[in-house]
Amino acid sequence: MQDLRLIGVHEDGEHLLLAGDGEERFRLPIDDQLRDGLRHHPRRPLPAEDGGSTLRPRDVQALIRGGASAEEAAERAGWPVEKVHRYEGPILAEREHIAGLARRVSVRGRTPGGAASVQTVEARVSARLTDRGVP
Structure with a gap:
């Protein structure tokens, strides 16, 4: 089986761009099955040497922006949920703003x-x- 590496997100925002060992390039649709798989099999961060989380607030916000709940983000970051709630406000407001724009189209x-x-x-x-x- 060939290993692929992530290049980035396609400009359409609907596909991941992957590269193979050679010059081959691949597009992987970002669908509900992929999202569910990522949510149900979250990557566990390695603990920091001081016992704290290796995730920064912006990483936690990226998790929330990607669809993770506060509880899921807290589990992945090794934070209490209350700490995640301090950083999710701007992301939830951003999401509501974008949804409002979409509703008015x-x-x-x-x-x-x-x-x-x-x-x-x-x-x-x-x-x-x-x-x-x-x-």
């Missing part, structure tokens, strides 16, 4: 009568969920 579509319509993503999603009986 206008999308075009067709009404059931076939007329063109423009509505926000939030309105479209709400209408579709309501149609399916989802609160």
